[in-house]
Amino acid sequence: MIQLTIQKLSTKTLLSFIVALAISLVLFLTSSASLQAQDSNRVSGLEKAEGWQVVEANCTECHSAQLITQNSGSRVVWESRIRWMQDTQGLGELAAEVEESILDYLAANYPQKESGRRPALLVELMPVNPYAPKID
Numbered sequence: 001m002i003q004l005t006i007q008k009l010s011t012k013t014l015l016s017f018i019v020a021l022a023i024s025l026v027l028f029l030t031s032s033a034s035l036q037a038q039d040s041n042r043v044s045g046l047e048k049a050e051g052w053q054v055v056e057a058n059c060t061e062c063h064s065a066q067l068i069t070q071n072s073g074s075r076v077v078w079e080s081r082i083r084w085m086q087d088t089q090g091l092g093e094l095a096a097e098v099e100e101s102i103l104d105y106l107a108a109n110y111p112q113k114e115s116g117r118r119p120a121l122l123v124e125l126m127p128v129n130p131y132a133p134k135i136d
């Protein structure tokens, strides 16, 4: 009799667990579907252009994608960064078509800029410096 109640209870528990799991699955699927509607991936920040998944899969294991998105360069520059990571940081060989796809994506979405730095602000536009020497 007691065993039967326990059995009933655990079937009920199991059922509610399955229902909860199903609900979470639906929520997860709908939230990832709405993520896909945006231009960039909210998790990695990568531009959602052709080939972004290949970059996410191969380039975010050791460091954040921000290290990629804050950089820019021509195809040659991007290739030199990959070689540098292969020579000094333990990045393995990439299959030729994977590397092609990554370089196409990076050169198209994070291309060479004329300058990576903004010009310095005019002194008048700078915040007040409380430690500036007093001139009288």
Ligand code: HEC
Pocket: 055, 058, 059, 060, 061, 062, 063, 067, 068, 071, 081, 082, 085, 089, 090, 091, 092, 102
């Ligand atoms: C095996 C680990 C590893 C993988 C995988 C990896 N990187 Fe890196 N990467 C590094 C390390 C380590 C650094 C140096 C981090 C630092 O400076 O703090 C770095 C730095 C960088 C930088 C900054 C370089 C600079 O000039 O400052 C860029 C851009 C970059 N990686 C892009 C990529 C891209 C694109 C891929 C995919 C092809 C990739 N990384 C995959 C290890 C890796």
